[in-house]
Amino acid sequence: MSRLIVVSNRVSAPRDPAAGSTGGLAMALSAALRKYDGLWFGWSGETVEHFTGELKMEDRAGVTVALVDLEAQDVDEYYNGYANKTLWPLFHHRVDLTAYERSYGEGYERTNARFAEVLAPLIQPEDVIWIHDYHMIPLARDLRRLGVKNRIGFFLHTPWPVRQLLVTLPHHRRLVEAMFDYDLIGFQTREWLDLFRDYVASEPSVHGKLLPHDALEAFGKTVQTGVFPIGIDVEGFIAARNSQLGNRTYDRMAASAAFRSLIVGVDRLDYSKGLEERLLGYEQFLETHPDMRSEVLLLQVTPISRDDVDAYQDIRGRLDSLAGRINGEYAEMDWQPIRYLNRTYRRDQLAGIYRAARVGLVTPLRDGMNLVAKEFVAAQNPDDPGVLVLSRFAGAAEQMGEALLVNPFSREELSDAIQRALTMPLGERKRKWECLMQVVRDTDVGIWRDDFVSTLRAVERPANGGGGSAAAASGQAA
Structure with missing residues (x-):
């Protein structure tokens, strides 16, 4: 051969x-x-x-x-x-x-x-x-x-x-x-x-x-x-989710959220990922729903990439400033709305983080596919799955219509999608997850x-x- x-x-x-x-x-x-x-x-x-x-x-x-x-x-x-x-x-x-x-x-x-x-x-x-x-x-x-x-x-x-x-x-x-x-x-x-x-x-x-x-x-x-x-490698990712480190990471995140609903975004630092627009949409949610402020926590994991390209240095500075401004505006003595991390995590750690999240934000301005969307779905607990909020401009949106599809350029639309995801009944969450998981399996790497x-x-x-x-x-x- x-x-x-x-x-x-x-x-x-x-x-x-x-x-x-x-x-x-x-x-x-x-x-x-x-x-x-x-x-x-x-x-x-x-x-x-x-x-x-x-x-x-x-x-x-x-x-x-x-x-x-x-x-x-x-x-x-x-x-x-x-x-x-x-x-x-x-x-x-x-x-x-x-x-x-x-x-x-x-x-x-x-x-x-x-x-x-x-x-x-x-x-x-x-x-x-x-x-x-x-x-x-x-x-x-x-x-x-x-x-x-x-x-x-x-x-x-x-x-x-x-x-x-x-x-x-x-x-x-x-x-x-x-x-x-x-x-x-x-x-x-x-x-x-x-x-x-x-x-x-x-x-x-x-x-x-x-x-x-x-x-x-x-x-x-x-x-x-x-x-x-x-x-994605579906079975490999599920195994990573169920690994010792995956379970330990899930336990840490669940305890760290302190009974709050965890919202997670994982993207390398890039202007195509819509990170500024995502933070502004989350800020709109905090402003529009003051009763839910202390009930949520956004974990944004953004490893640094291409730091020798000027455009990436610029967006890093803007994101640092924006996350700091939102935390300064809305934080309480026992609660901070955003955890913004510039580091890389292993696949099994990410699986544990995704599993602990009630909402996954995958909101690029334009993306070839975006495998984070598929990883988030694969990591969920079938009995209590989280909800995927997905940009209509990601390639994955062509396959994953059961996600909450949004226009990432609209902060109001992002805010509404976060609110809907957080309040979605269990039966609807399970139905959507089952459909999305079938897509993930059908398009295995x-x-x-x-x-x-x-x-x-x-x-x-x-x-x-x-x-x-x-x-x-x-x-x-x-």
Whole structure:
């Protein structure tokens, strides 16, 4: 059987598969790599003075890992620059924060070409290659230029932007053209896929065609696309919830809330997560429902991320100030409305926190999927479940209609949803949870992985073995 090669900016294959802190995605991909005797390739996270392309090969719990160091300039321009200051804000509709620096684009192209040069010699003729996320959009094109004819799939974990915003990106056509060197492109939701299709069909410089079964034709090539909603490792998360540390964390949180209703939010620090809007909505709730003030407690867990990017430093300062202002305005001598924590917790600890919460707030302004929503549901006590308040702009909302769907830009709507969640009768809470839990099980991360890989293996390929080619279907050279 052919090998599976997973490619991502950073390699998260666990050194210890039993570690409670390991994410479900890493566990699922690692399991596939062990099954298919595969390889996980990516940046080591380290920098060197001069790029050499030297590989570091490791065995991590039965998974072969291939790591490469980058120059500091690569990291600054490719990772901190184009990936996180250009594509990330643009794909999340934050054009006001998008940096269109020529050097960033040049670094992105250069670094992806370097990844391709190092990866290509590792690829065997029958290998299947699965590339992940916006950091590496051009990688298939660069591999094709080096003669790689294998099946190559791409999965975008973020949203895809509307065409009117994407065209603000210099060389947007070149970025999309590079995607037509994949055999399969996967999106989290139908909405993100439809936005990609709209660009291909409607952008005058592309003149693309929509083909049956979500295939697309443009640039003289064809590509298969599809919707593959990512999920969590359900059984693994339930086991984490029921673990010794999970139970101990639940007991601590229940005692700490002191018979108050716990409201919880867990998000890494990012302007796409709607954290300021969430705190303002909670403040509106406190103002509108003074009788419930001392009956609730908001625990907001926000690990710091990308602290060397100015926009993240700015939002950190604003959140610190906002949380402090709300606590100063509403706190009593024996009660503080917000606990705001900038630290990371293990998966089993998070499971215990979610289980203790009466309300889970998952209110991003725009999100590819958002797995916290699914983790919150999986962590609940079936006999007394909490209520999920979910942004309609999260990819998860397409599947999780039984959550309380809200517009996170409206503080009044957030306030009303918190109040409804806190007062929802047990029978309604159980009915909603049962429906949501079925969704979580039906979209387990293992199902997502197997669905994508099997679809990629089944894609009809052109006779010449390159990227999908409209010409190849009639026997012409691509």
